Amino acid sequence: MVRKDMEKEIEKCECDIIHEDAVIKAKAEMYDDEQLMDVADVFKIFSDFTRVKILxxxxxxxxxxxxxxxILGMSKxxxxxxxxxxxxxNLVKNRREGKVVYYSLADSHVETIFNEGISHINE
Structure with a gap:
């Protein structure tokens, strides 16, 4: 839903012309549906405040x-x-040492995704 005070800022396209070259190029550059679904799933994981704090x-x-x-003041x-x-x-990994299981980030991409989000909101 668009806030009324933002309606002025949103430009509305008033043409009914399909720009065929631009459409063909954009469609050719799109990822396939399976990849896009996987990306959506990753971002769903990042949508939970507790998971973001854990990361x-x-x-x-x-x-x-x-x-x-x-650290987070929550239950185990x-x-x-x-x-x-x-x-x-696949955002975290674990290793066992005796009875203790330690968790860490799966790889550097996790922190990169997180930091890009921080960078975007700080813009």
């Missing part, structure tokens, strides 16, 4: 569930649930 705390730290729960159960989702999405 943020794991930027430079390898932590166990207890550590993350303490809720952190474990979110870590499961992040792991299924």
């Amino acid at each position: 943020n705390v794991l930027f430079n730290n390898e932590l166990c569930v207890c550590d993350i729960a303490y 159960s809720s952190i474990s649930h979110q870590l499961r989702i992040l792991k299924q999405a």
Whole structure:
């Protein structure tokens, strides 16, 4: 829904002409539907505040569930649930050391995606 105060800023196209060359070029450059669905799924993961906070705390730290729960002031159960989702999405990885399971970012792309979001909102 567009706010009334923003309606003035939105330009409306008043033509009914299809610009064939531009359409052909744009369609040729599009990713396939499966790739686009995968991208949408990744961004869904980033849409949860708790998951974003977990990713943020794991930027430079390898932590166990207890550590993350303490830092974020949440229950181990809720952190474990979110870590499961992040792991299924290949955004975090884990390693076991005895009885302790440590979590870290899966790779540098996770932090890059996050930082691009921060950069965009700070623009």
